[in-house]
Amino acid sequence: MDYKTLKLSKDGMPTWDAMLPIVLKTAAGQKEWTRKEIETASADALGLPEDLRQKKYKNSLGNVIENRVDFALSDLSIVGAISRVRRGVYQITDVGKKLLETPDNINVDYLHSLPKYQEHQAELNTRNQRQDIAEDAGDEKEADDDVAEQIFEKVSAYNNKVGSELLDRIQSGSPTFFENLVVQLLISMGYQGPNGTAQVTQATNDGGIDGIINQDPLGTRTIYLQAKRYKKDNVVQRPQIQQFAGAIHSHNGVFITTSSFSAGATEEAKKSAIVLIDGIRLTELMLKYHVGIQTKRKYELVEIDEDFFEE
Structure with a gap:
C-alpha cells in the first residue's frame, strides 16, 4: 500500500x-x-x-x-x-x-x-461531568481562554481516558488481583497508618470480608473491605450491603465494586455507615494516589518571580 x-x-x-x-x-x-x-x-x-x-x-x-x-x-x-x-x-x-x-x-x-464505543463514551462523559470538565476539552478553544485552565482540562480529559482503560483492565483481571488492588489502594491513601497492618483475607464464609486494615498495632481501629469485580451491568443491590454490614458488626466498612450501586444499596450503606466506591470512583482514586499507573510526562507552567525584580 x-x-x-x-x-x-x-x-x-x-x-x-x-x-x-x-x-x-x-x-x-x-x-x-x-x-x-x-x-x-x-x-x-x-x-x-x-x-x-x-x-x-x-x-x-x-x-x-x-x-x-x-x-x-x-x-x-x-x-x-x-x-x-x-x-x-x-x-x-x-x-x-x-x-x-x-x-x-x-x-x-x-x-x-457501535454500542461498545457508545458505552465507553458515556462513561467518559460521566467522569468529565464529575470533574466539571467541558465536553470539548479535547478540542481547540478560544485564544483568549486562560491557558492554565485549558491545560488542566486537557490533562484531566486525557487522564479520564486512562481511568476508563484502567477499569477495563481491572475487570479482565482475576478476583484475587482485585482484592489485592483494593487493599493496596487504601494503603496508598494512608489508611494503614505508620504502624498498622493490611491483609487480604482467605476465602471463607465470612459474609464477604476480602481485606482487613488495622490502623494501629493493637487493632483498635479496623477497616473491613469487600471487593466485588463485577461487569458494569451487574449492579450491587441492597441485600449485599446488608450481608456485609452483618459481617462487620458495626465496624468501619468499605465496599468497592467495578460496577455501581442501586439506590437501595446506597440507602442501606448510609444506615450502616459503610463507604461505597463504584468503578468510576475507584479509578479516580487510583489516578490520584498513583496505583496501577505511572507518570508519562511532566510539563512546567512558569510565571515571573516578582520578588526577584524588586529593587
Missing part, C-alpha cells in the same frame, strides 16, 4: 484514524502481536520511508507513527475488534475479523457508532 493515498497530516504522515484499517488488517496476519511488533508491521505495510518512521514530536518524547498506531489500537480495542490477551500482547477477535469483511466500515464514524 502507498501511504500517500491515505489521509495525511501536515507533516505528510498518515493520521491516526487512517491507521485503523491498516492496524486491523495487520493484526489478522498472525495469532498474537506485541505492541512493538504491530507498530513495526503496520509501518511496513504502508511502505513508510525511514524519515517518517523516525519522526518524533517536537518535544522528542515520542515517535509519531508509533503513537498513531497506538491510538488506532486503542479505538479497535474499545470496540472489541482487538483484545489484550496478556501483558503487552494483542490479537484480533471475531469482531475484528467480521469488520475486515466490510473494510469501508473501518473508520472513526462507524466504530464510534
